[in-house]
Amino acid sequence: MSLSKSVLLPRLAVNAVISRAIQTTAKAQSGHHIEYYWGHERAAGREIVGHGVSGEPTYQDRLDYWYPALRFRVDDATISPLRQKEKSDWKNLTPEEKKLLYRYSFKQTLAEFEAPNGYWKLIASICFSVLSLATFYAVLLNHFVYPAIPPTFDNDYKEAAVERMLVLEKGQFLGPAKYYDYENNRWKK
Amino acid sequence: MEKWPADRFDKHFIDYLSRPEIDGWEVRKALSELHDFDVIPAPKVVEAALRACRRVNDYSLTLRFLEAIKIKCGTGKNRELVYGYIIDQVKPVLDELGISTPEDLGLHKPELFIPQAEYWWERKWYKEYGYDKKPGYEF
Numbered sequence: 545m546s547l548s549k550s551v552l553l554p555r556l557a558v559n560a561v562i563s564r565a566i567q568t569t570a571k572a573q574s575g576h577h578i579e580y581y582w583g584h585e586r587a588a589g590r591e592i593v594g595h596g597v598s599g600e601p602t603y604q605d606r607l608d609y610w611y612p613a614l615r616f617r618v619d620d621a622t623i624s625p626l627r628q629k630e631k632s633d634w635k636n637l638t639p640e641e642k643k644l645l646y647r648y649s650f651k652q653t654l655a656e657f658e659a660p661n662g663y664w665k666l667i668a669s670i671c672f673s674v675l676s677l678a679t680f681y682a683v684l685l686n687h688f689v690y691p692a693i694p695p696t697f698d699n700d701y702k703e704a705a706v707e708r709m710l711v712l713e714k715g716q717f718l719g720p721a722k723y724y725d726y727e728n729n730r731w732k733k
Numbered sequence: 734m735e736k737w738p739a740d741r742f743d744k745h746f747i748d749y750l751s752r753p754e755i756d757g758w759e760v761r762k763a764l765s766e767l768h769d770f771d772v773i774p775a776p777k778v779v780e781a782a783l784r785a786c787r788r789v790n791d792y793s794l795t796l797r798f799l800e801a802i803k804i805k806c807g808t809g810k811n812r813e814l815v816y817g818y819i820i821d822q823v824k825p826v827l828d829e830l831g832i833s834t835p836e837d838l839g840l841h842k843p844e845l846f847i848p849q850a851e852y853w854w855e856r857k858w859y860k861e862y863g864y865d866k867k868p869g870y871e872f
Binding site: 593594595607608609610611630631633634635636637639642643645646648649650651652653654655656659661663666 | 757758761762764765768769787790791792793794796797800801803804830831832833835837838839840841842843844845846847849852853
């Protein structure tokens with residue numbers, strides 16, 4: 545509830561004019577409005593059975609929080625009689641009914657959750673094809689585009705340069721002369 | 734709480750799960766907390782948890798809990814050894830309450846394949862999931 549102008553800036557208040565000295569509406573002036581929370585719509589009428597990961601009504605299979613907050617499917621006509629039957633002795637349930645109860649509460653079994661799904665083949669094929677295209681392009685460039693390199697890159701030239709340095713820089717303490725044994729004409733061990 | 738001696742740790746969970754007025758929410762809370770620790774539940778704790786599931790009349794939770802023990806065992810050989818041992822120890826309770834293990838029901842091998850929503854789908858999956866008639870999906 546903000547103050548009226550005459551209280552905030554008393555010098556500017558004109559006593560002859562009676563401005564509205566009492567604020568009748570208490571409106572908080574902020575730019576933040578809470579967004580609509582979609583959690584209950586996404587839950588779609590499924591029964592909330594626990595805390596789950598964060599307390600939100602979402603379903604998620606994950607290995608560290610293995611018991612989700614919701615059942616996976618909405619209670620409908622096939623499962624309601626089974627839920628009644630579940631309250632009595634479990635020896636009366638057939639294996640198909642037990643599987644149905646599981647499928648209504650959970651999306652995937654542990655085996656399905658951990659099973660390999662084969663998407664690595666797609667990803668690896670894309671990676672390899674991109675790498676091969678790049679390699680092909682580089683080979684084309686090297687073959688057709690780039691000019692010849694100077695002769696100083698040949699191995700013979702480089703060896704001849706080292707021999708020249710041995711002759712000219714004999715006695716220096718840096719360079720190839722440091723590692724060459726001049727008495728025996730070979731490299732130092 | 735991870736530094737407690739084993740019997741005090743077990744007693745904590747057994748006492749909580751043996752309460753007769755337990756709720757479905759509280760069973761899942763206890764099982765989630767048990768899952769948080771780097772420990773495979775002792776057979777006594779497994780028995781208390783299965784009886785708690787019986788008290789809240791939730792059969793699928795027992796299957797889920799037995800799979801959770803499998804997760805805790807790790808992989809491969811350890812699963813056969815330790816999970817097999819726990820099932821043997823707990824067999825009387827399973828027979829008494831009428832619980833079949835996931836192996837009995839055939840849920841230890843993958844039964845259904847659910848494609849990941851954000852990945853690549855094959856053409857026939859669109860038809861199987863009923864997407865080929867929706868606007869924007871016709872091809």
